Amino acid sequence: TGDAQDIDVVGSKAYVVTKKNGSAGEFFILSLSNPVAPVQQGEYEVGDHVNAVAVSGNFAYLATSKSGEELVVVNISNPSSPTTAAIVDVPNVSQALDVDVSGSYVYFVTPSSTGGGEFYIYDISNPSDPIFKSGFELGSHVYGVYISGSRAYLSSSKVDKELVILDVSNPVSPAEIGSFNIPLAGANGQSIFYAGGVVHLTTRANGGGIAEYYLLEASDPENINLIGSYDVSDRTNGVEAGVGFSLLATEKADEELMIIDTSNPSTPQKVFSLDLEGDATGVALAECYAYFTSADDGEEVKVVAP
Structure with a gap:
């Protein structure tokens, strides 16, 4: 298959997306009945790179690089035979880079756009008919989105705003309520x-001993403070955190998987790393298992257990 790009784990299923995969699929459903031995149940062909996936209920939301189909909604009620539920074409946008779902809304982000913005909200009360609610313009590429409550947390390429926080309590009128410029970090x-x-924020490779993983106190979006950072020494594509630790999906040779001890968040420390035989691209944490996607052809999904 093509290089895996992202993973979402819900219940006893893992949902994996890949780069363009010839005449085969780019979206895969895996059974985790035995978590350390996933079994493929179904696949779906987009015909282009799929950059991210978010699952809610019986639907998977795919952020793709297919022009005219930047957001694809897939009905996964029958895991062995996923089908198209809806396709969203965003004007002036060629691809979606990340996606998240919360309640009745899907949120996705894009590269810098000539009009309409780089952050979009659609009403998915009826997943088969997504309805545009609003867009928000940052004037830069937006690579990541995470929704919590009424706030959207965005990672961007903006020189002085690698982190942007939006109030999305009114879906038709999102408003910026906070941002943070990572000191010294020149990378996106x-x-x-x-x-x-x-906020756990990662960047592309910075070099020169400058960190690629940051912990930011952001409970007050108007007063965001740097808590601590860790120098991965290479691009870090994914992050997920538990109590006192975080998981990093990196491009650091021989250490693509990293576990960071954040019990003292001001001085995060690496406690474990693993060679995945290819760049790590995404990570999901479910119960006591960590699931990583990678560019290792033949073993695109790695399961790490205690």
Whole structure:
């Protein structure tokens, strides 16, 4: 298959997306009845790169690089035979880079656009008929989105705003309520995760001993503070956090998987790393298992257990 790009785990299923995969699919459904030995149940062909996936109920939302089909909604009620539920074409946009779902809305982000913005909200009360609610313009590429409550956390390429926080309580009129410029980091914001008032933000490779993983206190979006950082020494494509630790999907040779101890968030420390035989591209945490996607042809999904 093509290189895996992202993974979402819901219940006993893993949902994996890949780069363009010839005449085969780019969206796969895996059974996790035995979590350490996933079994493919179904696949779906988009015909282009699929960059991210978010699952809610019986539907998967795919952020794709297919022009005219930047967001694809797939009915997964029958895991062995996923089908198209809806396709969203965003004017002036060639691809969607990340996607998240919360309640009755899907949120996705795009590269810098000539009109309409890089952050979009659609009403999915009827997943087969997504309805445009609004777009928000940052004037830069937006690589990651994470929704928590009434706030959207975005990672961007904007020089002075690698983190942007939006109030999305009114879906037709999202408003910026906070931003943060990572000191010294010249690289773009990459992936993002939020929990317990803390934003976990990663960047592309910075070099020169400058970190690629940041913990930011953001419970007050108007007063965001840097808590701590860790120098991965290469691009970090994915992050997910648990209590006292975080998982990083990186491009660091021989250490593509990293586990970081964040019990003292001001001084995060690497406690474990693993060679995945290819760049790590995404990560999902479910119960006591970590699921990583990678560019390792033949083993695109890696399962890590304690």
